[in-house]
Amino acid sequence: MLYGNESISHYTKSNIAIWMLMAFQAGLLNIGGFMACHRFVSHVTGFATFFGYELSQKEQAHHAVGMLVVPLFFLFGAMLSGQLVDIRLKLHKKPKYYITFGLIFLLCAFVAFGGLLGFFGVFGEPLESSRDYTLLILLCLICGIQNGTITTVSRSVIRTTHLTGITTDLGIGLIRLLNRHKLDEPMGNEFDAILMRTGIIFHFGLGSVLGAFVFSAFGHGGFLIPVVTSGVLFWTMFYFQVWKSKTA
Known part of the structure; x- marks a missing residue:
């Protein structure tokens, strides 16, 4: 599944589990x-x-500069994943999933432990100081890498860091399904796609609900959960792409 020049775009149980965990x-x-x-x-x-x-x-005009700079790191994260995955797929080379997921894991760990050690100040403080913008930059970078990676490997079918596109696709898919008897074209994987999109929306919402309780109770310590989830994803990719390929 995750070794060779393949994309994790098929509706297999293992791929779906990866997508849902990333949405969560x-x-x-x-x-x-x-x-x-x-x-x-x-x-x-x-x-x-x-x-x-x-x-x-x-x-507060100086905050406008921050609001302009921070999303550039989302863009940088997407570019980074494009270099490690998308370009290599187009060149028929082995995509380095394990590096992109490893970067996400390391950045999540830095955010979690940095927050617990006080590097980012008091959890929930007003967005004023450079340390707050640093935290925003790191989180945007993580999301950019994740979204860029999953967009590439799913052939632009899946987004896991925001729901607008997924919800739009779900609405169109539901109408296609309801009108399937009127359409001459085959439905193909439309039903599987509807279930997948519904699952992503559910798991994103589940992560938000659980996170609200955890962050309220533990502050920056709540970021330890993404450390665990990203660690699972990283070691999965490392096992299939590096360890198993060497022992095969």
Whole structure:
């Protein structure tokens, strides 16, 4: 599944488990970023909105610069995953999933332990100091790497860090399913895609709900859950791509 030049785009049980875990992880990161810094981190739309708002507030115009800079790291994360996965797939080389997932794991660990050691200040403090923007940058970088990787390996079918595209695709898929008797074209994997999209929305929501309780109770310690989930994903990729390929 995860070795050779293959993409993890097929509706196999193992691939679906990976997608759902990544959606769950994204929900946790998003609610964690919001509760820590009062900004969502898994999609860029909110930063564009806050940029416009902050720019209109003369006494807070300096925050507009931050709202412009932070999402650039989401872009950088997507570019990084593109270099490690997308370009290598197009060149028929072995995609380095284990490196992108390893980066996510290390960044999540840095966020969690850095927060517990006080590097990012008090959990939930107003977004004012450079340490708050540093936390936002790291979380956006994580989400950019994750979204870029899963977008590439799913052939642009799946997004796990935000739900707008998935919800749109789900709506279109449901209408296709309801009108399947009128359509001449085969449905193919449409039913599987509907279940997959529903699962991603559910698991993202589950991560957000669980995260709200955990972050309320443990502050920065809540980021230890993404450390565990990203660690599972990293060691899975490392096992299949590096360890098993060497012993095969």
